[in-house]
Amino acid sequence: MIGLIAEALAELVPDESRRAAQRMLALEWIGAVGDECTWEATLSDRHLRSVLARRVAMEQVRLLPAHDVAARTGNSVDTIVELVRERALYGFHLRGALFLPSWQFVDPRAESLVVVSEFLPTVLMSIPIDAVPSMVSRVMTSEDPNLSRGAMRYSPREHLIAGGGPWPVVRTLLLVLEGSAQGLGDLLLGGRAGSAVL
Structure with a gap:
């Protein structure tokens, strides 16, 4: 699944958008959510897995x-x-x-x-x-x-x-x-x- 996401990102996402997406993933990883970057005290396992899967996929694009x-x-x-x-x-x-x-x-x-x-x-x-x-x-x-x-x-x-x-x-x-x-x-x-x- 991660490989497929990576392939799709490589084909569809320009470098500039990818950099912005990397920043958003980093913010999600530390718990910042939404446009206001409000903070959650804890992240659910499901949320962490989602962020990690997208992070790994974006690393594989490179x-x-x-x-x-x-x-x-x-x-x-x-x-x-x-x-x-x-x-x-x-x-x-x-x-x-x-x-x-x-x-x-x-x-x-x-x-x-x-x-x-x-x-x-x-x-x-x-x-x-x-x-x-x-x-x-x-x-x-x-x-x-x-x-x-x-x-x-x-x-x-x-x-x-x-x-x-x-x-x-x-x-x-x-x-x-x-x-x-x-x-x-x-x-x-x-x-x-x-x-x-x-």
Whole structure:
């Protein structure tokens, strides 16, 4: 059922509407309901399941199967698997198949996929091997107050697309996913031990 919802969302919902829907799901998740964002003290199990199902479906909309990424980058699936293993791309297994989150490509709907930045491998080295992929996606696509230009705030993904360097993004990922940026020095001096992302 969730897969069908995801397919429908991918076909019918433009990116802007999807972002608004993500915000509404987040508000529902914490208990805000209605236009006035009034609060409910508790959420029913049924309500939580409904929100969670839609949240998971919307996360799946942003996943690209390895064979699709291979075709649109002009590589073999084996090459994509190797790039994920080397942390040049980020991917994970779901239901026995390898998927890659679309945030790491400039335009996930384009015929030819291009990564967001030449610094993507540096950024991916900061992601813990046991990180939850949906949390990584959330960090990479959410506005970061430390990544601003003038009055505009950027997500780590937008920062990289605009030509920004990797280290502010690495710092954000370490802070959110590990609770500390102490590992930043190790990454600057040669990378994180271990390379498997699969």
